Amino acid sequence: MRAAYARLWVRIKGGNREPEWLIAELIIPVITLSAYVFLYKMVQAPPEYAGFVIIGGTLMAFWSNVLWNMSAQFYWEKEVGNLEAYLVAPISRMAILLGMALGGFVNTTLRAIAVFVGGILIFQVPMALYEPFTALVIFLLTIAALYALGMMFASLFMLYGREAWHTANLLQEPIQFLSGTYYPTTSRVIPFTVQLLSSLIPLTFGLDGIRRVAILGEGITEVWPNIVALAIFTLILFPLAKLALNFMENLGKKEGRLTLRWQ
Numbered sequence: 513m514r515a516a517y518a519r520l521w522v523r524i525k526g527g528n529r530e531p532e533w534l535i536a537e538l539i540i541p542v543i544t545l546s547a548y549v550f551l552y553k554m555v556q557a558p559p560e561y562a563g564f565v566i567i568g569g570t571l572m573a574f575w576s577n578v579l580w581n582m583s584a585q586f587y588w589e590k591e592v593g594n595l596e597a598y599l600v601a602p603i604s605r606m607a608i609l610l611g612m613a614l615g616g617f618v619n620t621t622l623r624a625i626a627v628f629v630g631g632i633l634i635f636q637v638p639m640a641l642y643e644p645f646t647a648l649v650i651f652l653l654t655i656a657a658l659y660a661l662g663m664m665f666a667s668l669f670m671l672y673g674r675e676a677w678h679t680a681n682l683l684q685e686p687i688q689f690l691s692g693t694y695y696p697t698t699s700r701v702i703p704f705t706v707q708l709l710s711s712l713i714p715l716t717f718g719l720d721g722i723r724r725v726a727i728l729g730e731g732i733t734e735v736w737p738n739i740v741a742l743a744i745f746t747l748i749l750f751p752l753a754k755l756a757l758n759f760m761e762n763l764g765k766k767e768g769r770l771t772l773r774w775q
Contacts, residue, residue, distance in 0.1 A: 513607070515601075515603040515604065515607040515608060515611065516607045516608070516610040516611035516614065517611065518611065519607075519608055519610075519611025519612055519615065520611040520612075520614045520615040520618075521615070522611075522615070523581070523611065523612055523614075523615025523616055523618075523619065524615050524618055524619060538623060538626050538627065538630070541569055541573065541623075541627045542627060542630055542631060542634070544569065545565050545566060545569045545627075545631055546634075546635075548565045548694045549562045549565050549566075549631075549635050552565070559637075559638055560638065560727045560728065561695070562635050562637045563632075563637040563638065563639070563723070563726070563727040564694070564695065564696060564723050564727065565631075565694050566627075566628060566631035566632060566635070566637055567628070567719065567722055567723050567726065567727070568692070568693035568694050568695075568719055569627060569631065569693070569694075570624045570627055570628040570631075571624075571654065571693075571715065571718060571719055571722070572688060572693050573620050573623060573624045573627065574617075574620055574624065574654075574655060574658055575658060575687060575691075575715055576684070577616045577617075577619075577620040578616075578658050578659060578661065578662035578665075579662070579665070579680045579683065579684065580680065581612065581616045582609065582612050582613055582616055582659065582662040582663070582665075582666060583662045583665035583666050583668075583669055583680060584669050584680055585612055585666065585669070586666050586669045586670040587669040587670075590670070595670070599761070605757050605761065606663065606753070606754060606757065609662075609663045609666055609753075609757075613659040613662065613663070617655065617659070637727075638727075639726060639727065640726070640727060640728060640729030641725065641726045641729075642729050642731065643725055643731045643732060646725050646731060646732045646735065647721075647722055647725040647726050649739060650718055650721040650722050650725065650735065650738060650739060650742065651718070651722060653718070653739060653742035653743060653746060654714060654715065654717070654718025654719075654721075654722075654742055656742075656746045657714035657718070657742050657745040657746045657749060658714060658715060658718075660745075660746055660749035660750045660752075660753055661714065661745075661749050661753075663749075663750070663753035663754075663757070664749060664752055664753040664756050665680070666753075666757070667753070667756040667757045667759070667760040667761075668756075668760070670757070670760055670761065670764065671760045671763065671764045687713060687715065690706065690709050690710040690713055690716065691710055691713050691715040691716045691719060692710065692716060692719055692720070693719070696720065696723065697710045697716055697719075697720065698720065714741075714742055714745040714746075714749075717738045717741045717742050717745075718738070718742060720735075720738060721735045721738035721739065721742075724738075
């Protein structure tokens with residue numbers, strides 16, 4: 513826990529060191545959301561679709577944080593020489609990633625709340641949140657599953673470096689498409705194959721559950737399958753992340769690929 517707290521403190525302190533970054537991170541997402549909201553209004557889509565976009569953009573901030581501020585972090589640490597210090601220190605690798613996750617969660621939550629509230633107020637999105645506790649449970653389970661997935665990806669970055677970095681770039685847009693960031697994946701116009709692939713992503717169940725509770729006014733009796741799916745994702749991904757980290761670390765030590773060589 514001390515190691516996790518130390519990494520958390522650095523992440524929070526560094527994430528708020530440049531005030532102009534905060535302004536950009538608040539304005540740019542709202543501009544992106546505006547494009548989809550205006551598109552739905554132009555085609556006269558149901559008003560709840562604007563709410564779907566706001567919630568999708570809010571949760572996408574956490575996915576971006578998982579990819580770049582957690583999964584890719586070991587790659588950056590290898591480049592600057594910190595990874596060697598992590599590996600020789602008598603601490604758990606999971607503790608380091610936990611600190612990164614908690615620190616990134618705090619910073620991202622502050623920005624996500626601003627984007628969510630700003631989007632709701634600017635576009636006058638109707639809300640029907642009758643069970644806030646249910647929405648909170650789905651949100652926390654979604655975050656847990658996403659960060660567990662990020663821990664598993666971190667093992668790839670630790671060993672493969674730039675190749676895994678390109679993979680993260682590749683995962684950005686497809687995940688937005690498959691998870692239904694700006695539209696509901698349960699729509700009848702979405703092909704069955706796409707829906708099947710989207711069911712392999714925990715973000716899909718989180719987005720669908722929160723939208724149904726917060727926008728459509730549904731309760732736990734309707735969204736309990738989403739809660740069960742997210743709990744299963746979390747229980748499976750955390751042990752897999754631990755196994756992947758240990759395997760990749762041992763493989764990297766044998767092949768000498770955990771340090772950056774300069775010639």
